[in-house]
Amino acid sequence: MLKRLLVILAVVASGAFAASIGDVSSIKTLKVERGLTEVAKGCIECHAKETPGHVNDWKDSRHGHVGVSCIDCHSVKKDNPMAGQNCPGVKGTDTYVSMLVSPKTCGRCHPNEVHEFQQSGHARAALQIRAKASMESLMHHYEGRGNPDLQDSPEATGCMQCHGSIIEVGKDGRPTAETWPNYGIGNVYPDGGVGNCKSCHSAHKFSIAEARKPAACASCHLGPDHPDIEIYNNSMHGHIFNAEGSTWNYDSAPDAWEPGDYRAPTCATCHMSGIGDLTTTHNISRRLKWNIWAPISKTREGGYETAVKDFENGKITKGNALAGHPDGSEAARSEMEQVCKSCHVTLHTKSFFKMADKHVELYNTYAVDAKKMIDELGKKGLMKKDKWADEAFKVWYHIWHHQGRRMRQGALMGGPDYAHWHGVFELQQNIRELEAIYNRRMKTGKIEE
Numbered sequence: 424m425l426k427r428l429l430v431i432l433a434v435v436a437s438g439a440f441a442a443s444i445g446d447v448s449s450i451k452t453l454k455v456e457r458g459l460t461e462v463a464k465g466c467i468e469c470h471a472k473e474t475p476g477h478v479n480d481w482k483d484s485r486h487g488h489v490g491v492s493c494i495d496c497h498s499v500k501k502d503n504p505m506a507g508q509n510c511p512g513v514k515g516t517d518t519y520v521s522m523l524v525s526p527k528t529c530g531r532c533h534p535n536e537v538h539e540f541q542q543s544g545h546a547r548a549a550l551q552i553r554a555k556a557s558m559e560s561l562m563h564h565y566e567g568r569g570n571p572d573l574q575d576s577p578e579a580t581g582c583m584q585c586h587g588s589i590i591e592v593g594k595d596g597r598p599t600a601e602t603w604p605n606y607g608i609g610n611v612y613p614d615g616g617v618g619n620c621k622s623c624h625s626a627h628k629f630s631i632a633e634a635r636k637p638a639a640c641a642s643c644h645l646g647p648d649h650p651d652i653e654i655y656n657n658s659m660h661g662h663i664f665n666a667e668g669s670t671w672n673y674d675s676a677p678d679a680w681e682p683g684d685y686r687a688p689t690c691a692t693c694h695m696s697g698i699g700d701l702t703t704t705h706n707i708s709r710r711l712k713w714n715i716w717a718p719i720s721k722t723r724e725g726g727y728e729t730a731v732k733d734f735e736n737g738k739i740t741k742g743n744a745l746a747g748h749p750d751g752s753e754a755a756r757s758e759m760e761q762v763c764k765s766c767h768v769t770l771h772t773k774s775f776f777k778m779a780d781k782h783v784e785l786y787n788t789y790a791v792d793a794k795k796m797i798d799e800l801g802k803k804g805l806m807k808k809d810k811w812a813d814e815a816f817k818v819w820y821h822i823w824h825h826q827g828r829r830m831r832q833g834a835l836m837g838g839p840d841y842a843h844w845h846g847v848f849e850l851q852q853n854i855r856e857l858e859a860i861y862n863r864r865m866k867t868g869k870i871e872e
C-alpha cells in the first residue's frame with residue numbers, strides 16, 4: 424500500500440471546489456497548483472475541459488484528495504498490449520495511456536483487496552461463460568440465430584454487462600465494441616488482470632460509501648433467476664433500509680462500519696464488511712455455506728476460487744463451483760452467524776438458519792426427482808436434440824434456474840414471497856407438469872409434437 428504519504432497535495436482550483444457535483448461547467452478553470460509532475464497536471468487540466476465528468480468525479484474522491492491522479496491509473500508501458508497514444512495530449516511523447524484500467528493497476532496500491540477478490544466466485548464470472556460450450560451455443564446459436572453479423576449482440580448487451588468479458592484490443596491498444604464498454608464483474612484484461620473493481624465502486628469516485636449500499640449490487644443481482652434485491656426489499660432488513668437508510672452513516676473507515684452507523688444490514692454488511700470480530704473481505708463467497716445457484720445444492724467444501732490462476736496458466740476454466748471458505752462450509756456459516764450476532768441473540772439466528780437450510784434440502788428433493796426423469800428420458804432417446812424446443816427440458820430449466828433459485832435464496836435471506844409464492848409454490852406445479860410429460864413419453868415411446 425502506497426499509503427497516504429503519496430503526495431498529499433492540494434489540488435487547488437480557482438473557486439472550482441465550491442461548485443456542487445454535477446455542475447461540470449464550473450470546473451473548466453481547474454488549475455493544479457502543486458505536488459504533481461507537469462505531465463500529471465497536464466492530464467487534469469486538459470481533461471477538465473475535454474471530459475469534465477471524469478475530472479469532476481475524481482476531484483471529489485479519496486484519490487483526488489490524496490493525489491492519486493489520472494496518470495497513476497491510466498499510463499502504461501509502451502509494450503503493454505493495451506498501450507496507445509490515442510489521447511491527443513500524449514501523442515508523440517514518451518507517455519502511453521490506456522482507457523482500460525485492470526485490477527492489476529489497482530493491486531499496485533491495494534494488493535489485499537485484489538487478492539481476496541480473486542479468491543471469490545466473482546472472479547470466474549466471465550471465464551466460466553466462455554468455458555462452457557452450452558453457454559456459447561445459447562448466446563450465439565440460439566439467441567443470436569447463428570447470424571454471422573449479429574450473433575455477438577446478445578452477449579454484449581446482456582451477459583457481458585453483468586459477467587464481464589474477455590476484452591480484446593486492436594493494434595492501437597483500444598478495446599473492440601464486441602467486448603467493451605461494460606461494468607461486468609469478471610472482466611479479463613489483455614494484461615492478464617481479472618475482475619472489475621468499478622462494478623461496485625463506480626469510476627471515478629471509487630467510493631466506499633457507494634459500495635456499502637444495496638444499489639451497488641442491485642444492478643446485477645435482480646430478475647427471475649437471482650432476485651436478490653427483490654428478496655432484500657421483501658425482507659425485514661430491506662423494510663428498515665427502505666424506511667430510514669438514507670439517514671445512515673456510510674463513511675466510516677474500513678472495518679469500522681458497525682451497527683449504530685446503520686440499524687439493519689445491507690448486502691455488503693452480510694457478505695463483505697467487517698462487523699464485530701469479523702474483518703472485511705472482498706471474497707463474497709467466503710461466508711457462504713451452500714452453493715445455491717447450482718441445479719442441486721451442495722455444501723461448499725472446495726476452498727478458494729482457482730479460475731484466475733488457471734487463466735494465468737493460459738487455460739480458460741469453469742472455475743471452482745464449490746469455492747467458499749478455506750476451512751469448509753461450517754466455517755463459512757459460522758462467519759455469517761457472527762454477522763447476525765451484533766444485532767440478534769443466538770437462538771434467533773440458529774432457528775432462522777435451521778428452517779432456511781431445511782428449505783434448501785426440500786428444494787434438493789424436487790431437483791433430484793426432476794433430474795432423474797430428464798436423465799431417463801435422455802437415455803431412452805425421448806428428449807429433442809434442440810433442447811430449447813423441448814417442453815421437458817424447459818420445465819427442468821425453470822425448476823432449477825428460476826423458481827428453485829428463488830426458493831433457496833428467498834429462504835436464506837428472509838424473503839418470504841420468494842421462498843414461497845415465486846419459489847416452492849411454483850415448483851410443486853412444475854414437478855407435476857414434468858411428471859405428466861415423462862409419463863406420456865414413457866407410455867407412448869414418442870416425443871409429443
Ligand code: HEC
Nearest residue numbers: 467470477478481486491492493496522523524621626627
Ligand atoms: C484510481 C484509478 C483511476 C484514476 C485515478 C483515474 N481513472 Fe480513469 N478510469 C479508471 C477505470 C477503472 C476506468 C474504467 C475502465 C474500464 O471500463 O475498463 C476508467 C475510465 C476512464 C476513461 C474511459 C471511459 C469513459 O467513460 O470515457 C477515461 C477517458 C478516463 N478514465 C480518464 C481519466 C482522467 C482524465 C482521470 C484524471 C482526472 C482519470 N481517468 C483518473 C480508473 C482511474
Ligand code: HEC
Nearest residue numbers: 462465466469473493494497509510511512520521522597
Ligand atoms: C491537451 C489536452 C489533453 C491532455 C494534456 C491529455 N489528454 Fe487525454 N484526451 C484528450 C482528448 C481530447 C481525448 C479524446 C476524448 C474523446 O475521444 O472524446 C483524450 C483521451 C484520453 C483517453 C482515452 C484514450 C482512447 O483510447 O480513446 C485517456 C485514457 C486519456 N486521454 C488519459 C490521459 C492522461 C492519463 C493524460 C496525462 C498523461 C492525458 N490524457 C492528457 C485530451 C488530453
Ligand code: HEC
Nearest residue numbers: 425426485489491495524528529532620624629630631632
Ligand atoms: C497509486 C496508488 C493507488 C492506485 C493505483 C489506486 N489506489 Fe485506491 N487508494 C489509494 C490511496 C492512497 C487511497 C486512500 C487510502 C486512505 O484513505 O487511507 C485509496 C482509496 C481507495 C478506496 C477507498 C475510498 C473511500 O471512499 O474511502 C477505494 C474504494 C479505492 N481506493 C479503489 C481503487 C481502485 C478500484 C483502483 C483501481 C481502479 C485504485 N483504487 C487504484 C491509492 C491508490
Ligand code: HEC
Nearest residue numbers: 544547548585586606607608622639640643690694707708
Ligand atoms: C456487475 C455485476 C455484479 C455486481 C455489481 C455484483 N455482482 Fe455478485 N455476482 C455477479 C455475477 C455475474 C455472479 C456469478 C458469478 C459466477 O458464479 O460466475 C455473482 C455472484 C455473486 C455471489 C455468489 C458467488 C459464488 O461463489 O457463487 C455472491 C454472494 C454475490 N455475487 C454477492 C454480491 C454482492 C454482495 C454485491 C454487492 C456488494 C455484488 N455481488 C455485486 C455479478 C455482480
Ligand code: HEC
Nearest residue numbers: 551552558561562581582585586642643644645649715716
Ligand atoms: C442482470 C445480470 C446478469 C445477466 C444479464 C446474466 N447473468 Fe448470469 N448470473 C448473474 C448473477 C448475479 C449470477 C449469480 C447467481 C447466484 O449466485 O445465485 C449469475 C449466474 C450465472 C451462472 C451460474 C454461475 C456459475 O458459476 O456457473 C451462469 C452459468 C451464468 N450466469 C451465465 C449467464 C449467461 C450465459 C448469460 C447471458 C446469456 C447471463 N448469465 C446473463 C447475473 C447475470
Ligand code: HEC
Nearest residue numbers: 526529533536537540620623634635677678680691696703
Ligand atoms: C462486490 C462489490 C465490490 C467490488 C467488486 C469491489 N469492492 Fe472494494 N469494497 C466494497 C465494499 C462493500 C467495501 C466496504 C467494506 C466495509 O464495509 O468496510 C469496499 C472497500 C474497499 C476499500 C477500502 C478498504 C477496504 O478493504 O475495506 C478498497 C481500497 C477497495 N474496496 C478496493 C477495491 C478494489 C481494488 C477492487 C477490485 C479488485 C474492489 N474494491 C472491488 C465492495 C466491492
Ligand code: HEC
Nearest residue numbers: 640644651652655688689690693711712713714715716835
Ligand atoms: C442478513 C444478511 C444478508 C443480507 C442483507 C443479504 N444476504 Fe445474500 N445471503 C445471505 C445468506 C445467509 C446466504 C446463504 C449463505 C449460505 O450459503 O449459507 C446468502 C446468499 C446469497 C447469494 C447466493 C449465493 C449462491 O450460492 O448462489 C447471493 C447471490 C447473495 N446472497 C447476494 C446478496 C445481495 C445482492 C444482497 C443485497 C441485495 C444480499 N445478498 C443481502 C445473507 C444476506
Ligand code: HEC
Nearest residue numbers: 659660682685686687688693759762763765766772775837
Ligand atoms: C445491524 C443489525 C442487524 C444485523 C447485523 C442483522 N439483523 Fe436481522 N434484523 C435487524 C432488525 C433491527 C430487525 C427487526 C427486528 C424486529 O422488528 O423485531 C431484524 C429482523 C430480522 C428477521 C425478521 C424476523 C424478526 O425477528 O423480525 C430475521 C429473520 C433476521 N433479522 C435475520 C437475521 C440474520 C440471519 C442475520 C445474519 C445473517 C441478521 N438478521 C443480521 C437487525 C439486524
